[in-house]
Amino acid sequence: MIRILLADDEHLIRGAMAALLSLEDDLEVVAQAATGAEALATARVVRPDVAVIDLQMPDLDGVSVAQSLALELPSCSTMIVTSHGRPGHLKRALAAGVRGFLPKTVSSDVLATVVRTVHTGGRYVDPALAAEAISAGDSPLTPREADVLELALEGAPIDEIARRASLSPGTVRNYLSSAVGKTGASNRHEAARFARARGWI
Amino acid sequence: MIRILLADDEHLIRGAMAALLSLEDDLEVVAQAATGAEALATARVVRPDVAVIDLQMPDLDGVSVAQSLALELPSCSTMIVTSHGRPGHLKRALAAGVRGFLPKTVSSDVLATVVRTVHTGGRYVDPALAAEAISAGDSPLTPREADVLELALEGAPIDEIARRASLSPGTVRNYLSSAVGKTGASNRHEAARFARARGWI
DNA sequence: GCGACCTCATGACATCTGTCATGGAGAACT
DNA sequence: AGTTCTCCATGACAGATGTCATGAGGTCGC
Numbered sequence: 001m002i003r004i005l006l007a008d009d010e011h012l013i014r015g016a017m018a019a020l021l022s023l024e025d026d027l028e029v030v031a032q033a034a035t036g037a038e039a040l041a042t043a044r045v046v047r048p049d050v051a052v053i054d055l056q057m058p059d060l061d062g063v064s065v066a067q068s069l070a071l072e073l074p075s076c077s078t079m080i081v082t083s084h085g086r087p088g089h090l091k092r093a094l095a096a097g098v099r100g101f102l103p104k105t106v107s108s109d110v111l112a113t114v115v116r117t118v119h120t121g122g123r124y125v126d127p128a129l130a131a132e133a134i135s136a137g138d139s140p141l142t143p144r145e146a147d148v149l150e151l152a153l154e155g156a157p158i159d160e161i162a163r164r165a166s167l168s169p170g171t172v173r174n175y176l177s178s179a180v181g182k183t184g185a186s187n188r189h190e191a192a193r194f195a196r197a198r199g200w201i
Numbered sequence: 202m203i204r205i206l207l208a209d210d211e212h213l214i215r216g217a218m219a220a221l222l223s224l225e226d227d228l229e230v231v232a233q234a235a236t237g238a239e240a241l242a243t244a245r246v247v248r249p250d251v252a253v254i255d256l257q258m259p260d261l262d263g264v265s266v267a268q269s270l271a272l273e274l275p276s277c278s279t280m281i282v283t284s285h286g287r288p289g290h291l292k293r294a295l296a297a298g299v300r301g302f303l304p305k306t307v308s309s310d311v312l313a314t315v316v317r318t319v320h321t322g323g324r325y326v327d328p329a330l331a332a333e334a335i336s337a338g339d340s341p342l343t344p345r346e347a348d349v350l351e352l353a354l355e356g357a358p359i360d361e362i363a364r365r366a367s368l369s370p371g372t373v374r375n376y377l378s379s380a381v382g383k384t385g386a387s388n389r390h391e392a393a394r395f396a397r398a399r400g401w402i
Numbered sequence: 403g404c405g406a407c408c409t410c411a412t413g414a415c416a417t418c419t420g421t422c423a424t425g426g427a428g429a430a431c432t
Numbered sequence: 433a434g435t436t437c438t439c440c441a442t443g444a445c446a447g448a449t450g451t452c453a454t455g456a457g458g459t460c461g462c
Contacts, residue, residue, distance in 0.1 A: 009306060010284060010304075010305035010306050011305075011306050011307060011308045011309075012214075012218065012221075012282070012305045012306065012307055012308065012309060012312060013213075013214050013217065013305055015217075015221065015308065015309050016214065016216075016217025016218055016220060016221050016309065017213065017217055019217060019220050019221060019224075020213075020216065020217050020220060023220075081213070083211060083284060103211075104211035104212075104213045104214055105210060105211050105212050105213065106212060106213055107212045107213065107216065108212075108213060108216050108217065111213060142407090142408060142409085143408090143409095144408075144409065144410085154391065154394065155386075155388060155389075155390030155391040155393070155394055156387075156391070157387055157388055157448075157449090158448075158449070159448090167409095167410075167411090168410075168411060168412080170410090170411065170412060170413080171409085171410055171411055171412090173449070173450065173451085174410085174411085174450095174451090174452095175409095175410095176449090176450080177449090177450055177451060177452090180450075180451095181451095185356075186357075186358055186361075187356060187358055187418090187449085187450080188356075188449085188450085189356030189390045190355065190356040190357065191356075192356070193355060193356055343438065343439080344438090344439095345438080345439065345440085358418075358419095359418075359419070360418095368439095368440075368441090369440075369441060369442080371440090371441060371442060371443080372439085372440055372441055372442090374419070374420065374421085375420095375421090375422095375440085375441085376439095376440095377419085377420080378419090378420055378421055378422085381420075381421095382421090388419080388420080388448090389419085389420085
């Protein structure tokens with residue numbers, strides 16, 4: 001019997017996934033959590049075999065949870081399910097030791113199968129997401145450029161970005177200018193959206 | 202027996218919700234759809250009592266589907282479920298004749314209860330979303346301002362907005378300036394995000 | 403050690419944006 | 433008919449932004 005921890009902030013979906021997984025004879029949902037922190041706390045107590053975690057949660061995101069889980073509970077395999085599959089998340093997730101990565105558009109059969117796969121040490125990444133990630137390519141942005149561009153995402157003016165990044169406004173402009181060039185955008189806002197779509201920030 | 206049409210692009214969730222609803226003795230999921238167009242087509246054939254529709258779908262959004270359904274099948278009550286409850290959607294949905302509006306964070310009990318409520322002609326709006334919608338207030342933007350601000354959402358430069366809106370760049374700047382003032386933002390990108398968050402565009 | 407790269411910074415310049423004043427056309431209301 | 437509003441436009445100006453040249457320090461691999 002594979003013991004599963006389920007984390008998703010949407011009760012409806014969490015409950016529903018639990019119901020589906022419980023239909024399988026060899027799967028058992030032993031715990032549920034509505035936030036990332038709760039998932040971690042519960043996992044420490046329950047020590048599940050597999051953790052199925054939603055990417056978007058109010059506090060910690062799924063990848064952060066996966067990272068902590070990988071350190072604290074190496075015996076627990078983590079897989080991520082998500083509504084909005086963006087390639088950047090996939091890369092981050094794999095780097096965090098996640099073994100399975102699925103969009104919520106898959107059928108419940110696939111979900112159950114992947115739970116079994118990761119439990120036996122295998123990996124599974126949704127083919128469509130994998131293709132997207134490959135086609136998106138690696139980020140051409142330097143770490144600093146990515147930082148600054150991320151702060152630009154919300155539309156803040158340069159002075160505020162400079163304050164938040166503890167940089168001089170001139171430097172911020174340079175990074176943004178470089179990022180705009182690399183993304184082929186016509187201003188930093190477009191560049192920020194583009195980079196976000198690619199999962200670079 | 203209440204006959205239900207379920208539309209959601211995420212198979213996992215759709216299947217799961219179907220399973221949950223089917224557990225109730227008086228509810229029956231008679232059809233499922235993965236897109237808005239499919240939902241409409243199916244509804245015409247199946248003529249369900251209640252349509253439970255996801256707000257976000259690849260083609261038509263839930264509100265558009267609801268609008269068409271209200272015209273074509275007055276006997277069918279529509280309710281919307283959504284992951285990201287933004288007040289603007291709620292207002293649009295109610296205007297489109299939607300009888301129930303729920304975030305996916307509710308429990309399955311609530312879902313089933315609301316299905317029954319809307320079927321008997323009642324209405325139900327999630328209290329938290331309703332409160333948010335009230336606090337967001339009505340849009341102070343003129344229709345034109347809203348149009349232009351919407352085009353600004355993607356970070357396009359003013360010239361492009363002007364072209365897309367068939368306006369002169371100067372006029373676009375005026376509208377944006379006015380919108381920035383009304384939203385209290387410090388530039389149009391912030392204003393656009395703000396207005397989007399309020400459901401004004 | 404050397405070259406290649408990233409980080410951080412400054413200054414100068416052209417351009418883009420936000421703001422304001424102004425005005426005409428048309429619709430809606432009194 | 434007059435008032436008031438939105439819609440559209442123009443022009444002018446200050447300040448924000450994008451671009452470029454330049455340079456000093458740091459790290460990394462060879």
